[in-house]
Amino acid sequence: MTLSLVTSTPPEAADAVARLADADPNVRRVALLALADLGDPDLVPSFIAALRGDASPDVREQAAQVLAEWERDDVVQALAAALNDTEETVREAAARSLSQLKDPRSAYILLPWAERPEPFVREAVLRSLRELRCPEAFAVADHALSDSAPALRLEAIAVLGWLKDPRALPALAALSASDPDAQVRHAAVGALGFAAANDDTVVTALLTALSDDAWQVREQAAATLGKLRSPRAGGPLVAALEDPYWQVRLRAVRALGQLRHAEAAAPIAALLRHSISNLRKEAALALGELAARATLPALQSASQDADPDVRKAARIAIAQIEQTTS
Incomplete structure (x- = not known):
């Protein structure tokens, strides 16, 4: 089945329409x-017709890709319907085009599709x-x-993280600690970043996540605790400086700097001798934020580090400490 449908045909489009x-x-x-x-909007009905009725999956896939250029009600509706196409390539093309929507009004067309029974449709719509x-x-x-x-x-x-609706926090906190899937726990931990620093439920969940079996979850927990700047996080983050994964240590260092947790100065200074240059750099920057004069000798040594980024970070930290404590 082939379709050609236009409301008006520009002269330069006549051959292609045929x-x-x-x-x-x-x-x-x-x-x-x-x-x-x-780029003629009068041609959009032809693209929609191809998406809905062309016999070739390749043509329908191309139509779904082309329609990403127009955000209007009939296009959004057609792309949503294409999420149920018989061919996977068409469904995926429609999902990619829908993910490019920017007009909040398009959400009201998509919302009914979010309750469809097909998992792929619901995932694509939520995305x-x-x-x-x-x-x-x-x-x-x-x-x-x-x-x-x-x-x-x-x-x-992801939707709830963008909405930043406090009603979602208890459920996100529960998922961060108990979901069986590590990727879900990781995402939930990251989404908690809009909570208040004194939200005990959220902070407790994040502190629990610092001991998660998956290092990626521990890393994200350290990052989110730094963002929240909860006073309760200082001690657990210092303990995280001993994590077997340097990526977790790096996030903990950064978070302790954000918290201005003075007790962390000595263990962070020890990391200036770590084999990973990124960790040495973050340690230097965090020491600048902590402004502990006792760490100046270690930073002076770091200012001669083999890595130029570490040397620069150490010099910045030294200047911060001298300016803050002079």
Whole structure:
């Protein structure tokens, strides 16, 4: 089945429009590209018609890609419907185009699709709703947190993280500590970054995450604790400086600097001799924030480090300490 539908045909598009009815699907696909290059909104109905009814999956996939250039109600509706296409390539192309939506009004077209039974449809719709920050998306995302599919829980967490709705914090805190999937725990820990520093439920969950089996979760927990600047986090973050993964240590160093946790000065100074240059650099910068004069000899040595970034960080830290404590 081939389709060609336009409300009006610009003279320069006539040949390409005619080729939309060609028997060869590759000719039709190339015609779509030629028409898309014109950027004429009057041609959008032809692209929608190709997406909905062309017999070739390649043509439907191309139509889904082309339609990413137009954000209007009929396009969003057609792309959402294409999430149920019989061909995986078409479904994925439609999902990619929907993920590029920027107009918050598009969310209201997508919301009914977020409750479809097909997991792929719901995942794609939640991914598209993420940056639209539609308050009404809270309910569907919150409901999806309990879905059995980890991929859907991940998309739901992302939506709630963008919305920054305090109602989501208890559920996100629970997931960060107990979800069976490490990627979900990691995402939940990161999404908690908009909580208040005195939110005991959230801080307790993040401190628990500092002991997670997955180092990536521990790393994210350290980063989020630094962002929240909770006074309760100082001691546990100092303990995290002994983590077997340098990536976790680095985040803990950065967080302790943000917290201005004075008791961390000595253990952070010891990291100036670590074999990983990125960790040495972060340690130097954190010491500048802590402004402990006792660490100046260690920083003076670090100012001669073999790595230029470490040397620069050490010089910056020395200047900060001297300015702060003079």
